[in-house]
Amino acid sequence: MITTDTETADIFGKNKSVLITNVIADNKPVDIFIDAAETISDIGPEIRKRHRGEAEFILDGDGALALPGLANTHTHAAMSLLRGYADDMILQDWLGQKIWPLEAHLTGEDVYWGTKLACLEMIRTGTTAFNDMYFFMEDAARAVDEAGIRALLCYGFIDLGIAEKREHECRATEALVAHIKAMNNPRIRAATGPHSPYTASPEGLKWCAEFARDQQIGIHIHLSETEKEVNDCVSQYGKRPAALLDECGVLTPRTIAAHGCWLDDAECALLAKRGVSVSHNPASNMKLATHRALPYPQLVRAGANVCLGTDGCASNNNLDMFEEVKIAALLQKFFWNDPTVLPAPAALLMATKNGAKALGFGTGVLAAGAPADIILISTHASCNTPLHNAASNLVYSCSGAAVETTICNGRILMLEREIPGESEVLTHAAHAAAGLVKRAQTPA
Numbered sequence: 001m002i003t004t005d006t007e008t009a010d011i012f013g014k015n016k017s018v019l020i021t022n023v024i025a026d027n028k029p030v031d032i033f034i035d036a037a038e039t040i041s042d043i044g045p046e047i048r049k050r051h052r053g054e055a056e057f058i059l060d061g062d063g064a065l066a067l068p069g070l071a072n073t074h075t076h077a078a079m080s081l082l083r084g085y086a087d088d089m090i091l092q093d094w095l096g097q098k099i100w101p102l103e104a105h106l107t108g109e110d111v112y113w114g115t116k117l118a119c120l121e122m123i124r125t126g127t128t129a130f131n132d133m134y135f136f137m138e139d140a141a142r143a144v145d146e147a148g149i150r151a152l153l154c155y156g157f158i159d160l161g162i163a164e165k166r167e168h169e170c171r172a173t174e175a176l177v178a179h180i181k182a183m184n185n186p187r188i189r190a191a192t193g194p195h196s197p198y199t200a201s202p203e204g205l206k207w208c209a210e211f212a213r214d215q216q217i218g219i220h221i222h223l224s225e226t227e228k229e230v231n232d233c234v235s236q237y238g239k240r241p242a243a244l245l246d247e248c249g250v251l252t253p254r255t256i257a258a259h260g261c262w263l264d265d266a267e268c269a270l271l272a273k274r275g276v277s278v279s280h281n282p283a284s285n286m287k288l289a290t291h292r293a294l295p296y297p298q299l300v301r302a303g304a305n306v307c308l309g310t311d312g313c314a315s316n317n318n319l320d321m322f323e324e325v326k327i328a329a330l331l332q333k334f335f336w337n338d339p340t341v342l343p344a345p346a347a348l349l350m351a352t353k354n355g356a357k358a359l360g361f362g363t364g365v366l367a368a369g370a371p372a373d374i375i376l377i378s379t380h381a382s383c384n385t386p387l388h389n390a391a392s393n394l395v396y397s398c399s400g401a402a403v404e405t406t407i408c409n410g411r412i413l414m415l416e417r418e419i420p421g422e423s424e425v426l427t428h429a430a431h432a433a434a435g436l437v438k439r440a441q442t443p444a
């Protein structure tokens with residue numbers, strides 16, 4: 001049990017100075033002190049002696065494992081409303097017959113409640129930062145602001161080669177970036193979001209790359225999820241998708257490319273050379289049967305930063321990064337027929353250090369001066385008994401249900417599995433999802 005010395009009701013909300021005692025980080029027993037700021041001010045063995053007097057709250061970690069908050073580097077948060085709406089279908093039918101017709105009826109209010117639901121689920125399962133692409137992103141930004149976690153938000157730019165549509169997408173992107181900059185919230189940043197090389201034209205891709213460079217912001221794109229899109233790209237442009245993106249200036253150290261299942265060796269080398277972060281989305285890839293796993297060994301050999309994402313809730317169907325870490329480690333071993341591929345410590349780094357690097361939020365390690373994004377995982381749980389090897393248990397045995405406490409930017413968002421306001425979010429999100437389906441089924 002994690003206990004505090006004061007009323008828990010007071011601990012949520014604004015930053016307080018918090019001393020976390022008796023936790024295990026990197027296999028060492030430590031205490032962690034956050035001095036009411038947004039960063040970890042001290043961490044080490046027995047530092048409680050130094051800080052006990054200063055702390056407004058003392059959390060007895062009771063031997064919990066402390067990790068940096070996890071980073072989900074590819075999702076569509078508000079798709080939480082579509083969870084379980086359509087499964088077990090061919091990708092194009094699933095999109096064309098189920099997902100897109102429903103999304104056509106989305107409102108800003110739906111996206112707000114869908115993103116609130118997603119943030120709730122992320123806090124509950126230990127994720128403190130995510131990379132999001134969707135529509136009505138001003139409403140998503142409001143939800144993230146209230147939820148207390150970090151996000152890199154982009155508008156999904158789709159011009160389909162139509163000049164008029166491209167103008168609209170450019171203006172929508174500019175409006176979102178201006179809106180997020182005006183929010184002036186260090187937890188929320190904007191990116192450009194050219195959806196993919198098959199939905200955004202070369203002109204649109206170039207515009208997104210140039211605008212991102214001018215604004216010094218990131219780029220979030222889908223890349224080579226299916227074999228078909230790679231073949232189509234070769235027939236249409238005479239080159240593979242990564243080469244096309246490179247020509248359009250999209251491959252930069254600020255770029256996160258999701259999926260990457262069908263990358264070849266030359267593309268892996270190109271992405272590494274350009275400093276692109278590649279987000280592996282194994283659960284979604286398996287569910288939609290992309291027929292090939294991300295070439296993780298080739299990317300790592302080439303020196304690329306490989307991180308991890310859940311993709312949206314319609315194709316996963318949750319946002320639990322602990323599950324995703326396990327699925328990544330298993331899929332990589334299975335697909336490449338080698339049980340030594342993606343060992344547990346490396347899998348954990350994909351969700352922490354590599355993810356933080358991709359998102360540009362902190363370092364993804366627990367250290368003095370690092371952002372106070374911390375999760376505590378109970379060791380008094382069956383998934384952590386016995387505890388021969390913490391990395392092994394965290395990757396292969398635990399799910400997000402083992403997370404007891406989540407802190408982001410120095411603020412406690414979940415304590416002993418309690419998240420203030422949870423039932424209100426669940427009620428409103430369920431109501432929004434039901435309304436959305438009803439509107440989609442009502443003839444116009």
Ligand SMILES: [Zn+2]
Pocket residue numbers: 074075076222258311312
């Ligand atoms: Zn996606």
